[in-house]
Amino acid sequence: DVVMTQSPLSLSVTLGQPASISCRSSQSLVYSGDGNTYLNWFQQRPGQSPRRLTYKVSNRDSGVPDRFSGSGSGTDFTLKISRVEAEDVGIYYCMQGTNWPYTFGQGTKLEIK
Amino acid sequence: EVQLVESGGDLVQPGRSLRLSCAASGFTFDAYAMHWVRQAPGKGLEWVSGISWISDSRGYADSVKGRFTISRDNAKNSLYLQMDSLRPEDTAFYYCVKSPARIASAGAVDYWGRGTLVIVSS
Numbered sequence: 341d342v343v344m345t346q347s348p349l350s351l352s353v354t355l356g357q358p359a360s361i362s363c364r365s366s367q368s369l370v371y372s373g374d375g376n377t378y379l380n381w382f383q384q385r386p387g388q389s390p391r392r393l394t395y396k397v398s399n400r401d402s403g404v405p406d407r408f409s410g411s412g413s414g415t416d417f418t419l420k421i422s423r424v425e426a427e428d429v430g431i432y433y434c435m436q437g438t439n440w441p442y443t444f445g446q447g448t449k450l451e452i453k
Numbered sequence: 454e455v456q457l458v459e460s461g462g463d464l465v466q467p468g469r470s471l472r473l474s475c476a477a478s479g480f481t482f483d484a485y486a487m488h489w490v491r492q493a494p495g496k497g498l499e500w501v502s503g504i505s506w507i508s509d510s511r512g513y514a515d516s517v518k519g520r521f522t523i524s525r526d527n528a529k530n531s532l533y534l535q536m537d538s539l540r541p542e543d544t545a546f547y548y549c550v551k552s553p554a555r556i557a558s559a560g561a562v563d564y565w566g567r568g569t570l571v572i573v574s575s
Contacts, residue, residue: 380561382498389568390498392562395563436561437561437562438561440503
């Protein structure tokens, strides 16, 4: 199975400051069938189900603020929040959808300092 | 608007069975693969099972292989998870999750339901 490793596992950020979460996979996430890299980022606010933020590394979902951005390639990926807002509190997960079984990172808990 | 509504979660004794259902609306259900993902209370996310758009491919996590069976009824816009030989470690919220692709083995996921809670305890 592909192991997804996130860091840090917790993040305490001042409002308006940037935040960055790293996600590394144990093997390349380039899908041989179509050349796409199926790396997603999800946000899970307290008491809610996960919500997708980005797909195929860097494509932002509809309705997701542009302060969220995804980047990376191969085995190394990053989610950046340019200016953290109070509504960003929650747990962030990366997920690979290139190989079965799909696997998730451990989650990164974001809190406001 | 995509809506995924899970049902069937309950408190059940170890070794017993349970069937989860997911009612889908707001999209062309029979055009997309579907998945189940679970989350033990206070823990992370674990992919459980996936099924292709026409049910010709199904996959399971090792932790549930041989005990859980995923199925779908495209005529009813519904996804199911038959869970047999339940164990305490199966206790979790179970989410019905849509794929953006027809195949289940690649393409990841997009929309999630709100989840249904399964508790396995004597």
